[in-house]
Amino acid sequence: MKISLNWLQEYVTLDAPVEEITRAITFLGFEVEGVQVTGAPALEKVFVGEVRTREKHPNADKLSICQVDLGPAGGVKTIVCGAQNYQVGDRVPVALAGAVLPGNFTIKQSKIRGQLSDGMMCSARELGAGDDAGGLLILSSRPEIGLPINAVLPPGDTVFDIEITPNRPDCLCHLGVARELAAWFSKDLKYPEARSASGEPEPAEASAGLPGGVRVDAPDDCPLYSAHVVSGVKIGPSPGWMQARLKAAGLRPINNVVDVGNYVMLEYGQPLHAFDARRLGGGRIIVRHAADGEKIRTLDGVDRTLNRRMLVIADGEKPVVIAGIMGGENSGVSDDTTDLVLECAIFRPGAIRWTSRQLGLSSDSSYRYERGVDPHCAAEAAARALDLIMATAGGRVVGPAFTVGGDVPWKREIVLSTGFVRERLGFDIPDKAMKAALEALELPVIREEAGPGPGMTLTVSIPSWRNDLDRPIDLVEEILRLHGTEKIPPAAVAAPGLPGEDDPVVRFNRRATDYLVGHDFHECSNVTLRSAREVAAWVSATAAQELNLANPFVEDQSHLRPTLIIGLLESLKLNQSRGVAVSRLAEVGRIFIERDGLIHECAAAAFIAAVDPARRWLKREPVDFYAVKHHVEALAGMAGVDLASEPLAPLVGGSQGWQEGHSAEAGLAEKGWTARFGLLNLSLVRALGVEGKVYGGLFAILPERLKSGAPRRRYADFSLFPPVLRDLALVAEEAVPAARVRSDLERIAREACSAAQAPAAAAFVLESLELFDVYRGQGLPEGRKSLAFSFAFRAADRTLTDSEVNAVLQRIQEGIAAGTPYQVRK
Amino acid sequence: MQEELSTLVARAASELPQVRTRPEFEAAKARYVGPNGDLTRLMKQMGAVPKEERPAAGRAVNEAKARLQEQFDAALRRLTEAELAAELGPPVDPTLPSPDPGPGTYHPLTLVREEMCRILRKVGFAVADGPEVETEFYCFDALNTPADHPARDTQDTFYFPSAARFGNVTKKTAGEKYLLRTHTSSVQIRTMLQSPPPIRIVSPGRVYRRDTTDATHSANFHQLECLSVDRGVTVRDLKALLDYIFTALLGPGTKTRFRPHYFSYTEPSFEVDLSARHLPKVNKEWIEIGGCGMVDPAVFTAVGYDPAIWTGYAFGMGLERLAMLLYGIDDIRYFYQNDLRFLRQFA
Known part of the structure; x- marks a missing residue:
């Protein structure tokens, strides 16, 4: 969200340099995605001048040589200029030798294509006063010749583009950010004065405003709805200062009433909506769920089909606003509006988010409602808006506000022991500093008691806009934020051994x-x-x-x-x-x-x-x-x-x-x-x-x-005596897999081993059976193959003799002949 | 006899160097010292030598025998060497390239992951693992993500049809949906549900976001998270870990800083910046490298740890981002194209 420094200054005096403010925002916990400086910076040796003559440069087609009158600031100067958009008699900014323009560009007296130039006539971009680089900045208000340019140009502003984390909807407005900065810089926060709330409204006239009143059919999704009637407004542009602030915040000025709504939203975080009272059918407002298939054309000109989970603001006949998201084309304020209904409402965040996602439609309003708007601030925001409407568009408040719901009391206290804070942080912050940090953030400590231990127990009152604070650990973060996360002292990693193994x-x-x-x-x-x-x-x-x-x-x-x-x-x-x-x-x-x-x-x-x-x-x-x-x-x-x-x-x-x-x-x-x-x-x-x-x-x-893991392996004893090796080739059908031949052979060989040896003490085993050759072709019938195997026999306790191994081999050959379809290849 | 012996030795000296093969050698040897050999024959004549000449004749025979043996040894040595040389063939040109392709290469993400795991194992973190298909409970609920949080939205998270059934991904509740995990924090939840504290784990793994693929975004990418749970774990311990990790990774003098931030599963939460001047293609003083914080008590409650007793911290970062920083890679898509000219640069 875009936050204007000029606007912040309204609520808190920030005299630190921009870099320091940027750092403060960053370490308060809001990422600064950009800092944009708008408007002209303070410029020395740049004055208003009037072009007296303009002649073509003898050596360059696109350049002109001008005589420019700077009056008391330097008299008539010769300036070579490449711009084309000016005429003799125009007043323009002129930078003389010694001026330093944005980008550290120093102006010198110099020769351009052989012609001496005393300085430079400037575009808005060159002065840092705008984006227009298309030509000279023509000062059409014809300010006095020789005035310093800063007296003529609007003052500059610095705009911070800040990412507000979803837990801090209270900072989706200038007052919220100002509150944080006031805490950081130990400054006072000044709230705007809203008078309408206490002022006496005029009695209602039967014909004006909202004769049908307000009805809320969906109180779960709309816990508070208030409508104020303002009569006799005159629609027109909003004042320049308001337009400048809206533009700085990235909004386009529309008219005085719409702009006030946006202004107050950016000030308090409370979205507002203004209806033309004449265009509310039946003179009434009904907050209800849409019917399946119900349609509305929103302000962006798109027809939207609604369903029964979507909340709308309707008049007696039709939906006029998709609640909290966007108004319809049919009911907004237009140039001839004289009577307004100003809506100030609270909607359930989930309801707005769901509808916004379903429709693929979001707005500054829905963005805030999705994250949560402080219901206890609504009345003040509405009063502020009424003040500003009357100040900028005239008119008067008619009758009392129609208010439905909203009477939920707020009280939240967190009991925090300073020992707990230290325990969680792992380093010391004095009790007094903790208390100061909380109070700076407008989290008043309403009770302090000694203990437990050497610390204190603080009872902290939580304001309604800090719904994110609910537990002692939440306050640990607040204290640490203000203390400064850069001050966390270094330490060694504590790593007591744990028996865990990699997965x-x-x-x-x-x-x-x-x-x-x-x-x-x-x-x-x-x-x-x-x-x-x-x-x-x-x-x-x-x-x-x-x-x-x-x-x-x-x-x-x-x-x-x-x-x-x-x-x-x-x-x-x-x-x-x-x-x-x-x-x-x-x-x-x-x-x-x-x-x-x-x-x-x-x-x-x-x-x-x-x-x-x-x-x-x-x-x-x-x-x-x-x-x-x-x-x-x-x-x-x-x-x-x-x-x-x-x-x-x-x-x-x-x-x-x-x-x-x-x-x-x-x-x-x-x-x-x-x-x-x-x-x-x-x-x-x-x-x-x-x-x-x-x-x-x-x-x-x-x-x-x-x-499930394999059990740890157990060592098995092995023989230190030599093996006896024997080879045997078997002829099998081509289709028979080698593995089957091998397993048949192995079974027979193992049986032969155990059968050949009566006394267990004389046992020896088939240690391995390897297939080492596969042969097809000459000497073998068609469709057959020969598989040659190598046996290794070994005994645990002695060197085997040929005769005992040969006896086993004899049995193996007999076994093959008797029990398998294979032939021993001779 | 003396003379005969000298002739014999002289003959051997001229004959044996001509011998080319082992059979020739054996035959030649037999002609001298075999049963019918010339030396054998002369030795048999010793009996006929007059007694007073015998010592001298004996010496002469022994002398001749020794000479012959030298000849035999020399011939045999020559033969063995020749055989070896024949077996070896001509000498190699060591400058010819190996014709085998290779060597193999580790993917840069593996290299970075393993380096981080090594660093963390030294301070007692075991590497944990968990499924990439997850359920809403492990990915969101247990991590204190509000029911209507945007991260759960079908716009941002890949879900499976409600009919999909997974044989080996356990659900907490029957009604919850299967999804592709959006972070590896789900591994923390599974680990905590399985083992009592204290624990210290690092969980690297693949995660998914429903996002456009471009130079910095990929539909799947990798994260690495650490979790430490024990009695009395503090913010300062967390900062100490981060300082340790990046000093171990990038050398002494590397600095980190915390910026307060918000994550639903930690409180307080921070984003971590790294001093980055010495990294390639970085021209800022600080760059964001990950997020961290103290485990939110709600997370402990969800896994049945008592938050009054146990505290902990968690840290997470993107492995692609880290690899991009370390190696100066400027497009995340290179990690998933597997161009060998890319892969070979990191091994």
Whole structure:
């Protein structure tokens, strides 16, 4: 909100420099977003001059040489001028040598294109007296020649653009800000005198004003409504001083009555509204909720459709104002208005906010009502407005005010111990200073008692405009504000040890990121919200139905991301299209997986790897399915999931993001985690405009599954004797997955181990079983493959002999022949 | 015999350097010291040597044997070296570039987040985490946000349809709506509801505002908040923490200042400014870096902490903003485009 320094001076004498006032506002708790100095500053050696002659400059088409008369200030001077908007005989500001114009621009006698110039004729902008830089400031009031320019120009003002926090609606006016500054600078606050309240109004005439009176049908939303009738006003422009202040505060002057309403709003914070009494149908005012579908054309010329939750001010026939927000075109003050009804009301903040949001319509009035207007100030503001109306538009108050509601008493006291303040602050402010701070803020201390302890107990009376103060802690803030937050003394951080550990999700994220970056991936950050189209294409149509927001802001960010892959591909594409070689991207973040109508928020890590696009002097193995499998296994391992021991299923239809036959998944919603990896769907990748094959992997897990935590591992003894190694190749049908062959073989081998050894003391085990070769082709029938495995046997207590191992191998071969469809390859 | 030995040694000296492979070497060696080797044969003749000549002959044989062994050792050394050289191949040109892509890079937001977490962990803050999908209770109610506060408005906050059901985001009350959290303060609420005081946590995370994307706004961005709850925590402690954080981050001489402000969940509340002259692209003395305050008693009441016993402070800031300040980045959108030329600058 814009606050004028000139206006503030009305209530408090501020003699500090502007910088000091800016600082005060800042440390009182209001951000100063800008300070604008308007009007002319004090200018030395700038005078009123009259142009006597004007001739073209011999060496420049656009310049003129003028003889300018400055009278007693310097006589006739020669001035070279580039402006075009003046004529001989005009009076203009003239800056002579030695003058310093805004922007630290010093005027000197100088030669311009060979012609001597004694000074400069000035535009409003050059004097800092306005924005007009289009030409010289023509002084059309023809002030006396030679007068110092400051005697002619309107005085300057300083306007602070202040952000008022939502808890301080009392500062949405000049008096409120003045009150704060008076407290800061220890000055007195002078309130304006409002006389009408005590004055005797004339008796009502039957024909004038509001014969129908005021009725409030919605007292919950309108706890106070008062209407004053003023008769015999003459509409015209408001006085210059009022216009200047309104302009400084950013409002456009309209006419004397409207301007008074705005002026008092900016003075007291109480919005006011004036009706033309003739235009109130039925001569009455009804405060009621609108009917559904009821219409009003507001002052901004827009037709608005109302509903039954919206409060309106109506006359006997129609709504005339959207209560607290904006008046209608049909009832306002116009040039021929003679009788007014002045509204001064209080509305429930929530009601105004709701309607304002619904209609997308806000105003200076609604802004204040939404935040709360002090009901106990309404009468004074109305009286002040009546005074100003009569002073600027004439007329007289007719009859007593029509007032409905508003008779809510106000009394609030907070009992505050100074020890409590010190305890919360952690440093000392003397009792006396605390009391002074409160009283400076017009929070009178009405009782003081000694104790508890060395401090005092203060009973503080809270004025009605400080509805934000309710508890002792609220007063701690008031005291600290006035004491100055810059004076909080430094200290060391107190950090007694706490046993808390980082959240398991945080640890997983960190490990996953470290792993991926350590494997040459570039960590990305993509937005969480994706489009329905992407979600349907890359995951499923169901996901696209379930993951949507109720109120997306833009169409292509309407859904939660069900995977990190979409974003990573987008990043891949961006780099490709910008000509940046890219192959490995990764991201760690939240994804949202839908299963059976329930959405689960999961911690996830994902990566993509495209074929390295760069030409290299030495060839490297391109990325393939098994490389991404390795990374996904590693990521799963960080979450405590042993992916190698989990059944893997090839990804088929319904998982559109992945290429059928070249991708796999493991885990399910029931397990609380999922892993997907392999080749990304080629046609989708192509459709995105990404070149080449892209492999990817994703591991996601429910955060609570990570939280359950793994028990601390226990050490297991291991053998110090050497292993015995044996190889065995099995021939199987092409369609049989290697994992099944392996698990069959492992089962048989373990059985063989235990069967071969009768005495437990002689036990040895199959320590590992590794698949080391896959072969198809010559020597094998069509549709078959050979899988070669390596066994490692080891005993805990001795070096194994060939014969005992061979016996086991014999049994394994028998077991395969008897119990499996595989053949041992000789 | 003496003569034969000398011839033998001389022959070996000319023969062995010609040997190229291990089998050749073994064969050559056998010709001298094998069962049918020449030296072996001469040694067998020792018995026939007259007794008085034997010591001299013995010495000569030993001498020859030692000489031969030297030859063998030298040849073997030469062979081993040659084999090694063959295995090694030609020497590398160390100035050729590695053909592997890389190295990987951390995202600048990760770098800044982790740096802040490290700084805070040193003074006893554990890193906490919570869901990005939240409910009105955790995001607003428990934080003392009035029921009709504009922050709750659908204009500013992303909501989910009332039919949306989340399997692992708990609701406090059945009727409340799901939304995308607008700040990470919801993590504070979940943490306080879960564990008794004292606590000290830092919660970094992604948050959402329904806002136009431009150079300084993004639909999602990241925050980092600290919460400390204990007996006797004061405003001065809060200021001490902020001074510590930014001194640790930016070096000695870094200053912070508090400006009174308003947040519904803290009282008193402050905005925090940082002395910023030494930061890139900053030409103001003070820049706003975050908000903080003493936890409002209403928040403690909402989570079942007794505000008569416990006090605490909270501090929050935007991670993008911090990263932009630290690195001199002037457009928030760069964080979400992942242009490698951007990402590579910070690792």
